[in-house]
Amino acid sequence: MINTRSVEARLIKNIVFKSLVFSMSFIVLIPLFFILFYIVKNGISAFSLDFFLNLPKPVGEIGGGISNAIVGTLLLIVISSSIAIPFGIFIGLYLAENKVGLLPELTRLCVDTLQGVPSIVMGIIAYAWIVIPMGSFSVLSGGIALSLMMLPIVVKSTEETMSLIPESLKEAAFALGAPYYTTMIKVVIPSSKKGILSGVLLGIARVSGETAPLLFTAFGSPFMNTDILKPANSLPLLIFNYATSPYDDWQSLAWGASLVLVLFILSLSILAKVVIKK
Amino acid sequence: MGAQNFIRLTEAKDLIFKKVLGLCGLIVIGLVLGIFLTLLSKAALSMEHTGLAFLYQTVWDPVREHFGALPFFVGTMITSILALSISIPFSFALAIFLGEYVKDGPWSSVFNTALDLLAGIPSIIYGFWGLFVLVPIVRSFESAMGVLPHGVGIFSSAIVLAVMIIPYSASISREVISLVPEDIKEAALSLGATPFECITKVIFPYAKSGIFAGVLMSFGRAISETMAVTMLIGNSNKIPTSIFSPANTLASIIANEFAEASEELYLSSLVELALVLFFVTAAFSLIGRIIIKKWVLDK
Numbered sequence: 228m229i230n231t232r233s234v235e236a237r238l239i240k241n242i243v244f245k246s247l248v249f250s251m252s253f254i255v256l257i258p259l260f261f262i263l264f265y266i267v268k269n270g271i272s273a274f275s276l277d278f279f280l281n282l283p284k285p286v287g288e289i290g291g292g293i294s295n296a297i298v299g300t301l302l303l304i305v306i307s308s309s310i311a312i313p314f315g316i317f318i319g320l321y322l323a324e325n326k327v328g329l330l331p332e333l334t335r336l337c338v339d340t341l342q343g344v345p346s347i348v349m350g351i352i353a354y355a356w357i358v359i360p361m362g363s364f365s366v367l368s369g370g371i372a373l374s375l376m377m378l379p380i381v382v383k384s385t386e387e388t389m390s391l392i393p394e395s396l397k398e399a400a401f402a403l404g405a406p407y408y409t410t411m412i413k414v415v416i417p418s419s420k421k422g423i424l425s426g427v428l429l430g431i432a433r434v435s436g437e438t439a440p441l442l443f444t445a446f447g448s449p450f451m452n453t454d455i456l457k458p459a460n461s462l463p464l465l466i467f468n469y470a471t472s473p474y475d476d477w478q479s480l481a482w483g484a485s486l487v488l489v490l491f492i493l494s495l496s497i498l499a500k501v502v503i504k505k
Numbered sequence: 506m507g508a509q510n511f512i513r514l515t516e517a518k519d520l521i522f523k524k525v526l527g528l529c530g531l532i533v534i535g536l537v538l539g540i541f542l543t544l545l546s547k548a549a550l551s552m553e554h555t556g557l558a559f560l561y562q563t564v565w566d567p568v569r570e571h572f573g574a575l576p577f578f579v580g581t582m583i584t585s586i587l588a589l590s591i592s593i594p595f596s597f598a599l600a601i602f603l604g605e606y607v608k609d610g611p612w613s614s615v616f617n618t619a620l621d622l623l624a625g626i627p628s629i630i631y632g633f634w635g636l637f638v639l640v641p642i643v644r645s646f647e648s649a650m651g652v653l654p655h656g657v658g659i660f661s662s663a664i665v666l667a668v669m670i671i672p673y674s675a676s677i678s679r680e681v682i683s684l685v686p687e688d689i690k691e692a693a694l695s696l697g698a699t700p701f702e703c704i705t706k707v708i709f710p711y712a713k714s715g716i717f718a719g720v721l722m723s724f725g726r727a728i729s730e731t732m733a734v735t736m737l738i739g740n741s742n743k744i745p746t747s748i749f750s751p752a753n754t755l756a757s758i759i760a761n762e763f764a765e766a767s768e769e770l771y772l773s774s775l776v777e778l779a780l781v782l783f784f785v786t787a788a789f790s791l792i793g794r795i796i797i798k799k800w801v802l803d804k
Binding site for chain 1 (some may be wrong): 628638794
């Protein structure tokens with residue numbers, strides 16, 4: 228005889244568990260909703276033409292903007308991308324082409340380690356490598372710190388995409404008499420460009436929100452600066468400095484900058500998805 | 506003759522190309538080694554001055570050149586463990602939800618998008634939001650509880666940190682769960698097990714070392730998180746006495762004090778903290794990866 232009691236108890240346990248799993252999963256959506264709600268609510272009210280075109284103004288003066296932070300962030304992205312993208316693609320290609328062996332394994336281990344290095348430590352490294360020898364905080368040192376954070380992301384996505392390229396494609400190129408480097412540059416890299424591009428976009432999205440590596444490298448500045456050997460502001464730095472200030476109009480600038488940053492990162496990650504699906 | 510030269514040239518180019526690729530690999534190894542050696546050499550002064558006492562002294566007083574890092578170890582541990590214990594039930598629930606109950610369909614994409622969004626929001630914005638929205642709530646909760654209402658402190662940081670690591674740990678656990686073979690799940694179900702029993706008696710035992718590795722990696726994530734914690738933890742260099750007290754973590758003390766540290770010994774002591782942080786996070790992520798790799802190979 229089947230004991231109906233025990234079956235019922237098991238079924239009840241199952242239902243309780245399922246509802247627990249469902250409700251806890253939905254609870255996770257609450258903070259996301261709250262964060263986005265506050266950023267949009269407070270950020271929108273800061274938006275105006277002045278907000279995008281002006282420099283930050285001293286406390287009490289109306290019409291301050293974040294133009295220098297936008298320019299600084301773009302500069303940092305350009306510097307970090309121009310270092311991380313070429314190196315990242317080549318390292319990814321190397322790892323995809325050499326799956327076994329001591330050196331590739333060691334390289335893979337180091338890429339993983341690099342990815343795990345805390346962002347604040349990257350700041351110290353860029354400080355020691357660039358800021359101390361050059362004698363001043365600079366956009367360049369910030370860009371280098373960010374490129375170290377971007378590199379593993381580009382490497383991983385490149386390696387992953389290139390591993391998916393069928394052997395037959397490469398063999399076809401070899402059979403036509405193409406040398407190794409031509410095959411790599413004209414066949415392997417072009418056929419994985421979508422994956423690489425999506426990795427690059429994700430890498431940019433990741434570094435453009437980083438603050439900790441910039442604290443003692445790009446440092447921040449209330450002025451407009453396009454000289455990469457001088458300190459400059461960036462969106463995350465501006466948010467950090469103004470969010471912790473006691474003044475309402477600075478905090479409002481910080482909310483606006485947060486909304487700009489979130490929208491920028493969001494569109495990059497959407498773009499990365501669209502690119503790979505196409 | 507011409508053809509032979511051409512072939513030789515091509516072979517030489519091939520060789521150079523392969524060497525350049527190998528060199529790129531070496532650059533990464535060199536970078537990691539360089540990071541380690543830089544930290545080591547910059548921390549040498551502090552190691553010489555404070556020695557092992559650095560690790561257990563309880564007073565951090567840059568003015569008198571007393572550098573004891575124990576308060577930050579304690580602060581880091583309590584914050585991260587608290588954040589992890591808040592986030593683990595939720596990340597497991599999400600991993601099971603997305604891996605077993607709602608594998609595809611609109612709800613699955615809603616949750617996946619939400620997790621991507623949570624993972625994409627920068628740390629600084631979590632900190633900003635925490636400071637203006639969460640801290641007042643925690644403050645009134647603290648006065649209701651009868652503790653000193655700081656608002657900022659370990660408790661606030663741990664909550665925000667938990668939200669930040671949920672997407673990361675959920676995605677690892679989910680990946681691990683997806684590696685459990687369908688046939689043993691189906692075997693359990695066809696023997697009459699309820700989905701609950703299938704999850705607790707088949708999936709969890711099978712995946713437990715992978716899940717453990719995921720927890721380790723999330724812990725490493727929590728330790729290295731800087732900006733949100735810096736803004737919320739209250740910047741106190743004393744050993745925390747409760748989960749509501751303000752404190753500092755390894756990452757937050759560096760973020761707070763590095764830019765203003767002018768004496769060489771002070772700077773060097775902060776770099777030694779960074780060295781410890783580097784070691785601990787690298788160890789956690791490496792051990793996690795090794796366990797997962799071994800687990801995948803074993804099964």
